[in-house]
Amino acid sequence: MSFVRSAVVAAVLVFVTGTASAQFVKGNEAVKVMPDGTKKVETAPLPATGPIRSAKPCAAADKCHGGAWLMVETKDGLVECTEAYARPGTCRASSYGNTKLMRVWVVKCGDTWVQCQLPDLGSKCVNMFARPPGNLPFPAAQ
Numbered sequence: 217m218s219f220v221r222s223a224v225v226a227a228v229l230v231f232v233t234g235t236a237s238a239q240f241v242k243g244n245e246a247v248k249v250m251p252d253g254t255k256k257v258e259t260a261p262l263p264a265t266g267p268i269r270s271a272k273p274c275a276a277a278d279k280c281h282g283g284a285w286l287m288v289e290t291k292d293g294l295v296e297c298t299e300a301y302a303r304p305g306t307c308r309a310s311s312y313g314n315t316k317l318m319r320v321w322v323v324k325c326g327d328t329w330v331q332c333q334l335p336d337l338g339s340k341c342v343n344m345f346a347r348p349p350g351n352l353p354f355p356a357a358q
Contacts, residue, residue: 226347239294239312241335247289259302260329260344262320274298276308284318284355287335297322300331300344305350318355334358 238355240247246258262269270330274280276298287295288307293306300322311317323341331353340354 221235227237239310239335240289241321241337243325243337244289245326249334252319253294255291257288257289258324259288260300260324261301262301263345267298272308273303275302275305284320284353287319287321289322300329312358316357319358320353320355323327336342 232242239309246260248256250256262332276296283300286298286300287310288295288297288300288302290302290307294310294312295302295305295313296310296317311321321335322344323330323332323337325341327346330337330341331351332345333339333354333356342351342353343349
């Protein structure tokens, strides 16, 4: 009986640690832990010019979003956003691990902002600011 109990506990621990480890992207240079233990988090900058700067963003609570959710690490933790820039109102609490949705992960790698298919820099990633079609991400149901 103790073997069965140990096996169940081990399975639960594997599940919990596996889920928790995917709540961030290892190597995301947008998140820095400071010497005092606090986190400093950057979000992708808006393009210097173009229609995105003047367009009203789609709010996360509205029914205007038709694509993959962009997973962005912010000062509030991991959130799902309608855009990569995480402007106020465009994000909601993450449902990753609970709800299967089309997702793309927004990550900073060096000076470059990329959108990755999975929470892994080794997955298919594209430069956010490349010219189309080179900037088209590869969403995945997760």
